[in-house]
Amino acid sequence: MLALVKKPHIELSLQGENVEELIDWIKKKFDVSILASDQSDSLPVEETDFWKEMQSNRVGNLLSGSRLKAGLTQAQLAKKLGVKQNMISDYERGQRRLSSSMAKRIAKFLHIKVDRLS
Numbered sequence: 001m002l003a004l005v006k007k008p009h010i011e012l013s014l015q016g017e018n019v020e021e022l023i024d025w026i027k028k029k030f031d032v033s034i035l036a037s038d039q040s041d042s043l044p045v046e047e048t049d050f051w052k053e054m055q056s057n058r059v060g061n062l063l064s065g066s067r068l069k070a071g072l073t074q075a076q077l078a079k080k081l082g083v084k085q086n087m088i089s090d091y092e093r094g095q096r097r098l099s100s101s102m103a104k105r106i107a108k109f110l111h112i113k114v115d116r117l118s
Contacts, residue, residue, distance in 0.1 A: 057094035
Protein backbone atom coordinates (compact mmCIF):
# COMPACT_ATOMS: atom_id res chain seq x y z
CA MET A 1 0.00 0.00 0.00
CA LEU A 2 1.25 3.48 -0.84
CA ALA A 3 0.14 6.25 1.52
CA LEU A 4 0.87 9.96 1.72
CA VAL A 5 0.82 11.89 4.98
CA LYS A 6 0.29 15.48 3.88
CA LYS A 7 1.62 17.40 6.91
CA PRO A 8 4.36 16.60 7.73
CA HIS A 9 5.02 15.38 4.20
CA ILE A 10 5.77 11.65 4.46
CA GLU A 11 5.36 8.97 1.83
CA LEU A 12 5.01 5.41 3.05
CA SER A 13 5.13 2.10 1.28
CA LEU A 14 3.70 -0.59 3.54
CA GLN A 15 3.45 -4.32 2.98
CA GLY A 16 2.54 -7.29 5.11
CA GLU A 17 -0.01 -8.08 7.75
CA ASN A 18 -2.10 -5.45 9.56
CA VAL A 19 -1.29 -2.62 7.13
CA GLU A 20 -4.85 -1.29 7.35
CA GLU A 21 -4.61 -1.23 11.15
CA LEU A 22 -1.41 0.81 10.97
CA ILE A 23 -2.94 3.25 8.49
CA ASP A 24 -6.00 3.68 10.72
CA TRP A 25 -3.69 4.50 13.65
CA ILE A 26 -1.75 7.07 11.57
CA LYS A 27 -5.03 8.64 10.37
CA LYS A 28 -5.91 9.48 13.99
CA LYS A 29 -3.09 12.01 14.06
CA PHE A 30 -2.46 12.98 10.42
CA ASP A 31 -4.32 13.67 7.19
CA VAL A 32 -3.55 10.61 5.04
CA SER A 33 -4.21 9.90 1.37
CA ILE A 34 -3.99 6.37 0.03
CA LEU A 35 -2.22 6.48 -3.31
CA ALA A 36 -2.51 2.78 -4.12
CA SER A 37 -3.93 -0.10 -2.14
CA ASP A 38 -1.96 -2.81 -3.92
CA GLN A 39 0.67 -3.21 -6.61
CA SER A 40 -1.92 -3.46 -9.38
CA ASP A 41 -2.96 0.14 -8.59
CA SER A 42 0.60 1.40 -8.94
CA LEU A 43 2.04 3.10 -12.01
CA PRO A 44 5.65 3.63 -12.91
CA VAL A 45 6.46 7.28 -12.15
CA GLU A 46 7.30 7.84 -15.82
CA GLU A 47 3.64 7.22 -16.70
CA THR A 48 2.21 9.83 -14.32
CA ASP A 49 0.99 13.25 -15.43
CA PHE A 50 3.34 14.82 -12.87
CA TRP A 51 6.39 13.18 -14.47
CA LYS A 52 5.31 14.13 -17.99
CA GLU A 53 4.78 17.75 -16.95
CA MET A 54 8.15 17.89 -15.19
CA GLN A 55 9.94 16.40 -18.20
CA SER A 56 8.28 18.77 -20.65
CA ASN A 57 10.16 21.66 -19.04
CA ARG A 58 13.05 19.86 -17.35
CA VAL A 59 15.57 22.70 -17.78
CA GLY A 60 13.14 25.35 -16.54
CA ASN A 61 12.20 23.27 -13.50
CA LEU A 62 15.86 22.65 -12.68
CA LEU A 63 16.65 26.35 -13.04
CA SER A 64 13.70 27.35 -10.86
CA GLY A 65 14.55 24.79 -8.19
CA SER A 66 18.23 25.74 -8.17
CA ARG A 67 17.36 29.43 -7.89
CA LEU A 68 14.98 28.80 -5.00
CA LYS A 69 17.56 26.57 -3.29
CA ALA A 70 20.01 29.47 -3.52
CA GLY A 71 17.39 31.68 -1.84
CA LEU A 72 17.05 34.03 -4.81
CA THR A 73 14.08 35.63 -6.49
CA GLN A 74 13.96 35.84 -10.27
CA ALA A 75 14.75 39.55 -10.00
CA GLN A 76 17.80 38.93 -7.80
CA LEU A 77 19.19 36.27 -10.15
CA ALA A 78 18.53 38.50 -13.15
CA LYS A 79 20.38 41.40 -11.53
CA LYS A 80 23.40 39.20 -10.74
CA LEU A 81 23.45 37.93 -14.34
CA GLY A 82 22.90 41.39 -15.85
CA VAL A 83 19.62 40.49 -17.56
CA LYS A 84 15.97 41.42 -17.06
CA GLN A 85 13.74 39.46 -14.71
CA ASN A 86 11.38 38.48 -17.52
CA MET A 87 14.23 36.55 -19.18
CA ILE A 88 14.61 34.38 -16.07
CA SER A 89 10.85 33.88 -16.01
CA ASP A 90 10.87 32.89 -19.68
CA TYR A 91 13.69 30.38 -19.08
CA GLU A 92 11.87 28.84 -16.13
CA ARG A 93 8.57 28.55 -18.00
CA GLY A 94 10.26 27.06 -21.06
CA GLN A 95 9.32 30.05 -23.21
CA ARG A 96 12.94 30.86 -24.07
CA ARG A 97 15.85 28.53 -24.75
CA LEU A 98 19.10 28.97 -22.89
CA SER A 99 22.09 29.81 -25.04
CA SER A 100 25.23 27.87 -24.18
CA SER A 101 26.90 31.01 -22.82
CA MET A 102 23.91 31.85 -20.59
CA ALA A 103 23.71 28.23 -19.42
CA LYS A 104 27.38 28.44 -18.38
CA ARG A 105 26.82 31.72 -16.52
CA ILE A 106 23.76 30.40 -14.69
CA ALA A 107 25.40 27.07 -13.87
CA LYS A 108 28.47 28.79 -12.45
CA PHE A 109 26.42 31.20 -10.36
CA LEU A 110 23.97 28.56 -9.03
CA HIS A 111 26.68 25.88 -8.58
CA ILE A 112 25.07 23.31 -10.85
CA LYS A 113 26.57 21.31 -13.72
CA VAL A 114 26.19 23.09 -17.03
CA ASP A 115 25.28 19.83 -18.81
CA ARG A 116 22.13 19.68 -16.69
CA LEU A 117 20.94 22.83 -18.47
CA SER A 118 21.16 21.42 -21.98
